[in-house]
Amino acid sequence: MRAAVALLTVTLVVGAPACADSATPSPGGSTAESRAEAPARKAMPRLAVRTEINGLEIPWDVQVLPDGHQLVTERDRRRLSVWDGERLAAVDFPTSSVWASGETGLMSIAVDADFADNRRIYVCHGYRAGGVKDVRVVSWRLDESPWRTTQPRTLVAGLPASSGRHGGCRLLLARDGSLLVGTGDAAQGTNPQRLTSLGGKVLRLDPSTGKPWPKNPWRHARNKQKRYVFTYGHRNVQGLAQRADGSLWSIEHGSYRDDEVNRLRKAGNYGWNPVPGYNESVPMTDHTLPGKQRNARWRSGPTTIATSGAAWVEGSRWGRLDGTLAVAALAGNRVVFLKFDKRGKLRWSRAPKALRTHGRLRSVTRDSNGDLLVTTSNGSDDRVLRVSPR
Ligand SMILES: [Ca+2]
Ligand SMILES: [Ca+2]
Numbered sequence: 001m002r003a004a005v006a007l008l009t010v011t012l013v014v015g016a017p018a019c020a021d022s023a024t025p026s027p028g029g030s031t032a033e034s035r036a037e038a039p040a041r042k043a044m045p046r047l048a049v050r051t052e053i054n055g056l057e058i059p060w061d062v063q064v065l066p067d068g069h070q071l072v073t074e075r076d077r078r079r080l081s082v083w084d085g086e087r088l089a090a091v092d093f094p095t096s097s098v099w100a101s102g103e104t105g106l107m108s109i110a111v112d113a114d115f116a117d118n119r120r121i122y123v124c125h126g127y128r129a130g131g132v133k134d135v136r137v138v139s140w141r142l143d144e145s146p147w148r149t150t151q152p153r154t155l156v157a158g159l160p161a162s163s164g165r166h167g168g169c170r171l172l173l174a175r176d177g178s179l180l181v182g183t184g185d186a187a188q189g190t191n192p193q194r195l196t197s198l199g200g201k202v203l204r205l206d207p208s209t210g211k212p213w214p215k216n217p218w219r220h221a222r223n224k225q226k227r228y229v230f231t232y233g234h235r236n237v238q239g240l241a242q243r244a245d246g247s248l249w250s251i252e253h254g255s256y257r258d259d260e261v262n263r264l265r266k267a268g269n270y271g272w273n274p275v276p277g278y279n280e281s282v283p284m285t286d287h288t289l290p291g292k293q294r295n296a297r298w299r300s301g302p303t304t305i306a307t308s309g310a311a312w313v314e315g316s317r318w319g320r321l322d323g324t325l326a327v328a329a330l331a332g333n334r335v336v337f338l339k340f341d342k343r344g345k346l347r348w349s350r351a352p353k354a355l356r357t358h359g360r361l362r363s364v365t366r367d368s369n370g371d372l373l374v375t376t377s378n379g380s381d382d383r384v385l386r387v388s389p390r
Contacts (some may be wrong), residue, residue, distance in 0.1 A: 043387035075105035092148035102164025124169035137379035155210035158187035172240035182237030217267035235388035260296035305332025309363030315370035328361035
């Protein structure tokens with residue numbers, strides 16, 4: 001297994017941006033870069049970008065175990081691996097049960113909050129067997145020496161799958177213990193507004209039982225699928241992140257316009273309704289639909305960048321980027337840091353040059369020390385990058 005860790009350090013000084021948001025005084029120079037003449041606002045940090053893992057192929061997600069090991073999925077290879085800081089070891093995992101096609105394959109991972117005790121992980125993947133083809137979320141026990149998964153349990157199945165297009169799936173364990181699942185519309189026009197379809201939704205469930213979360217808006221519905229729905233009217237949810245204040249956010253791919261970052265509200269309709277057929281000329285948020293549709297908190301405008309995974313940046317060493325949402329972009333070949341105020345209103349955005357030279361970027365995960373782990377998605381020699389403020 002390739003163990004070489006290429007050290008690639010790219011630095012960039014981003015000048016103090018001219019923007020109107022209120023400045024917070026720096027708490028006595030938390031970074032080494034603070035200067036005597038520094039203004040009374042936090043400094044924009046220089047970023048160090050280092051290759052943590054290389055030799056991957058379309059790594060969809062990376063998550064960190066309590067002991068620091070990293071779990072990585074590769075979408076098309078359908079491979080689950082563990083990185084110990086030096087070596088990548090394949091996990092014995094039933095790859096044959098994973099269906100990979102187009103945008104579907106082995107995708108998101110979540111690590112149980114009590115992993116140290118129960119060794120439980122959650123994986124979302126395409127599935128095809130015995131005439132069934134769908135996307136599903138399965139929990140596993142992850143055993144070590146040798147690395148292998150045991151005790152599979154399907155938590156929720158039947159997320160729609162067509163060719164694999166818009167067959168993504170993002171997992172997030174929220175701090176209240178629920179498991180959120182962001183789904184694509186499978187390029188089927190009626191899915192997003194139909195509450196009995198699991199496509200074009202954010203679902204919420206109990207990860208220990210697979211049952212709908214007891215606080216879900218339609219928890220008493222006769223239809224079982226509908227009981228899982230937390231929000232609807234999404235096109236292709238590729239990212240989920242929870243802010244320090246507890247608020248939940250999704251990131252999704254726009255059509256020919258308007259990638260979106262949405263703040264999720266229980267039972268919210270985010271306005272995607274591409275009918276008849278699969279009519280992508282409709283707006284990403286169509287207010288002419290019955291009832292209330294929720295506007296995006298950020299949108300790309302006419303030029304999409306294929307926003308994907310995201311994580312909230314936390315820690316004073318990030319300076320001015322502390323508290324921003326770091327969003328990876330595939331077509332945009334960048335990470336965009338979005339600053340929202342407490343009410344969720346966008347104040348400014350930055351796309352540092354240090355993260356614009358690695359090709360397509362898919363996922364952003366916050367490591368326990370506050371660093372960001374970012375996966376590339378170029379098709380060969382893909383990497384997990386470690387991003388730190390300097
Ligand atoms: Ca929308
Ligand atoms: Ca309306």
